[in-house]
Amino acid sequence: MYQVMLVDDDVMVLNFLEKLVPWNELGFELAGAYTNAHDAIRKCGEMIPDLIITDIGMPVLDGLSFIKQLQAGAAKTRFVILSCHDEFHFAQQAVQLGVQDYILKESLSLDSMKDILERVRDKIDDDRHLKLHVDRLNYQANRSREALKEKWLRNLLSSPVLEDTTLYEQLQEYGLDITLGHFIPVCCRIHRFEDAIVRYNSEDMVKFIVENTVEELLREEQNVLFFSYSAQEFFLLSACRKELISNPYDKMVQISNHLQKAFTKYLKIEVSVLIGEMTSGGEGIKRQLPKLLTSADDFFYSSGPVIVKSFEIPPKVHQEDIFIHYSEYSERLNHLLIEENGDIESVIKSFFEFIESRRFQPSNVKQFVWKLALDLQLKLKFSIYFDKEKVQHDIAQMLNVSELRAWLLKFMNEAVIHAEQISKKSKKSEIIDAQKYVQLNLHRKITLEEVADRLHLNLSYFSRLYKKETGENFIEHVTRMKMEKAKVLLLHPDHTVEKVALMLGYDNKSYFVKLFKQHFGLSPSQYM
Incomplete structure (x- = not known):
């Protein structure tokens, strides 16, 4: 909707325009009607309408002066003039001011107003489309310039x-x-x-x-x-x-x-x-x-x-090898998964107080934390989603020790909760081994038969055992794990829906889309 303002000291004309013209049908919204040009100018200080329909012969400030004053303020408003004067010099001045139309009040009718408004609306549409096109060209030019500057910088660094x-x-x-x-x-x-x-x-x-x-x-x-x-x-x-x-x-x-x-x-x-x-x-x-x-x-x-x-720059960091302390802190974190009601926050706080007191080389600290997290999964066999390459990438980008502290605290809280859930669900090693196998093979098609065979179990027995111990059948678990990973993979800017489907072992893109929508209530494209 375009905004339109009416300015005329003739109240009857204002009433006619306000009530009889179907503004919304014509693509306009009436922003105000004023009998005094100064009141209209004050309103224009708050919002600039797309169109102003104004009388010429108003007391105190006539229509042409009103238009000049608004244009002096760099307003991009379009104007239509209503006049009782059929005189050449009025029309001539209106043309010089770029007025869209000039209509005599004696010939004013609903049809004539509709015709004028449709022409003005089409002109505004054209101008906006042109501006969008120009803005798009300017944006592309600026992006090209920035890309050239970035390329120049990288060439300077590498050449x-x-x-x-x-x-x-x-x-x-x-x-x-x-x-x-x-x-x-x-x-x-x-x-x-x-x-x-x-x-x-x-x-x-x-x-x-x-x-x-x-x-x-x-x-x-x-x-x-x-x-x-x-x-x-x-x-x-x-x-x-x-x-x-x-x-x-x-x-x-x-x-x-x-x-x-x-x-x-x-x-x-x-x-x-x-x-x-x-x-x-x-x-x-x-x-x-x-x-x-x-x-x-x-x-x-x-x-x-x-x-x-x-x-x-402050003094250099501590040169001591942080990894000589690895077994100590690895054991502390391992105990958090085994003990009930362990004070996770206290252990993490103590660890980072030690790190900050020694000011170890940051790259070594990041590698230390990544190895701690990786070993927790591999040694204790808890089935938490863990993309080690992504985590390694994320940790490497952390510029501040506080980011690393927050990440490890979140990781440990999730790990402890997940380990407790697994403990409550099942103590059977077959279930844990099956879930670990799923996590390691999400990139390919996984069948009930191959996992039962891998565990040396009867197919029917394994199917019933899994359902009894976990509350869901095995294929449901596989699908759920794949869909959870799909959510992460879809966030990568270079991953298309089809590519993610293939990365998770689905040859049929449509089937993958169907499963994703069943699990999350929206398609992969909508999620992206």
Whole structure:
């Protein structure tokens, strides 16, 4: 619906237009009717209508002056003039102001108004379609430009240093004033990346939102370029002069603060920033970029998002091998699955207090936690869904020890609950072995016959045993496990419904879709 406003000091004309014109049928919604142009202007300060139908001969402020005043405020409203004057100079001025139509009140009728409104509506439709097309072209152009900048950055990181002349030409093409002579590279990383993915559903969406937000925030900044690198991190490159009058680092700190606050306020995303050293050539830029990329260690033990200058980095992390403590903490977590009413939170808290007190190498800490989780599943045979490659990927992306702590606490709570459920359902090793076999073979077709044969059990006996001990038949369990994994696989941006079906051993896509809908009440495409 398009918004329309009526302005006329003739109350009878207003009543006629308000009550007799079928606005909704014609695609319009009446936003207001005013006998005074000043009242209409005040209303336009709150909302800009798509169309204003106004009289020319009004006291205090006539219709043409009213139109000029609104247009001076950059309003994109269209106008139709009602007039008692059949004079050329009125029509001429109306044309000069871009008025859509000019109609004499003596010839005003319902049919004439319908005709005018249909023409105006079609014109608004055409203009909006054109704007959408132009916006789409601009968006594609901007995306192409960002893709070229990202490619340029990756080439710079992976290739020998270009001659300064060539590198400067490229930077100048992207809008940087290379005559300033010096550059400051900056690396920005999302502080709690998993939280951002949960909020925006995928890494691709996070990357898209971050790119658009940073570009918008830097629109008014001179000589600061944005380079996307991944969903989790991006670079800024500032061109500056080396002088005593103003400190270029102060400017980058100010910009970093602005980005941090805007991201937190509008996106609910926290960003940590590492400001590199000032350099005067391409070799210096190339040397610093990979160094900044490995800066996760500098953020890992921070209590929140930070802004750090590379020459102010705190002391290096502890060099002791964390794995000499592996058996101790592995045993503590194992006991949580065996003991009833174990204090999970206390054990996890103690573990991470130890980690933070020693400030171990972050990559080793992540590997340590991943191995703990993996061994819990393999040693104790509890049938919790555990995609080790995904978990390893997720843990590797965690930039802060608090993310790792939250992840392990959640994992252990789920593991203990699931282990208790299995214990209550069955103590029979055959059931546990069957469920483990299912978990390891979700990628292929699993039959009752092959599992019974693997367990050296009679087919009918195994079928009855499984139903008795778990409350569901074996094939129902297999299907349920496959559908649960399908939910995870479908979240991957490169996975189509057909690909996920094949990954779970279903040759028939339609059958997979049917099963998924039966389990979750919506199709895989709707879920995606």
